[in-house]
Amino acid sequence: KQEVTQIPAALSVPEGENLVLNCSFTDSAIYNLQWFRQDPGKGLTSLLLIQSSQREQTSGRLNASLDKSSGRSTLYIAASQPGDSATYLCAVGGGADGLTFGKGTHLIIQP
Amino acid sequence: KAGVTQTPRYLIKTRGQQVTLSCSPISGHRSVSWYQQTPGQGLQFLFEYFSETQRNKGNFPGRFSGRQFSNSRSEMNVSTLELGDSALYLCASSWTSGLAAYEQYFGPGTRLTVT
Numbered sequence: 091k092q093e094v095t096q097i098p099a100a101l102s103v104p105e106g107e108n109l110v111l112n113c114s115f116t117d118s119a120i121y122n123l124q125w126f127r128q129d130p131g132k133g134l135t136s137l138l139l140i141q142s143s144q145r146e147q148t149s150g151r152l153n154a155s156l157d158k159s160s161g162r163s164t165l166y167i168a169a170s171q172p173g174d175s176a177t178y179l180c181a182v183g184g185g186a187d188g189l190t191f192g193k194g195t196h197l198i199i200q201p
Numbered sequence: 202k203a204g205v206t207q208t209p210r211y212l213i214k215t216r217g218q219q220v221t222l223s224c225s226p227i228s229g230h231r232s233v234s235w236y237q238q239t240p241g242q243g244l245q246f247l248f249e250y251f252s253e254t255q256r257n258k259g260n261f262p263g264r265f266s267g268r269q270f271s272n273s274r275s276e277m278n279v280s281t282l283e284l285g286d287s288a289l290y291l292c293a294s295s296w297t298s299g300l301a302a303y304e305q306y307f308g309p310g311t312r313l314t315v316t
Contacts, residue, residue, distance in 0.1 A: 124304065124305065126307070131312075132309060132310070133205075133291055133307045133308050133309040133310045134291065134293075134307040135307075136304055136305070136306060136307070139304040179244070181244075187246075187257055188234055188236075188246030188248075188249055188257060188259060189234075189236075189244075189246060189293075189305065190246070191236075191243055191244040191245075192243075193243045194243070
């Protein structure tokens, strides 16, 4: 059974810092990996999708990497802003098997 | 293009009752998945529908069921509600299903409270 772990569970940093969120998974036979953000009481917003054959994806200040062999992914956020405050979720799998989610990293960017 | 919509957004029910939640996917998307989110268990996969067929189901009791219509809209039903069913229920849509897994887009969720 796939298990996804996200470290750290919570993170608070001053505005402007670059930061890295970590995600690890136990079964490397994944179709893809997707990073989401969730604001309090809201649904999930897709940030980046990495297909199993890819190593990284970039969108604006966000960069996500995938190392299937080691079962790891990182989400890099450059020049953090208060608006980046949210819970960040990593999910693996996809397709008919559904997504397996980590418990998330609760991120606070201090102004 | 309109996003995934879910109705109702909030719902309060009593133990023993049943409830039906609705999800309209992004236009052109044929796959709809449902997830339950609770503080203790996090996000858990309920089931996925593609072309009106249930493709897979997560580890939930038979009280949880769903269906998909020819226009790809989906409903999920929970019968004989229990207090533990209180959760945020999220629907996600994707262009297709199977090995070529595509990006999933989530709706705002339905907050169900069981009293």
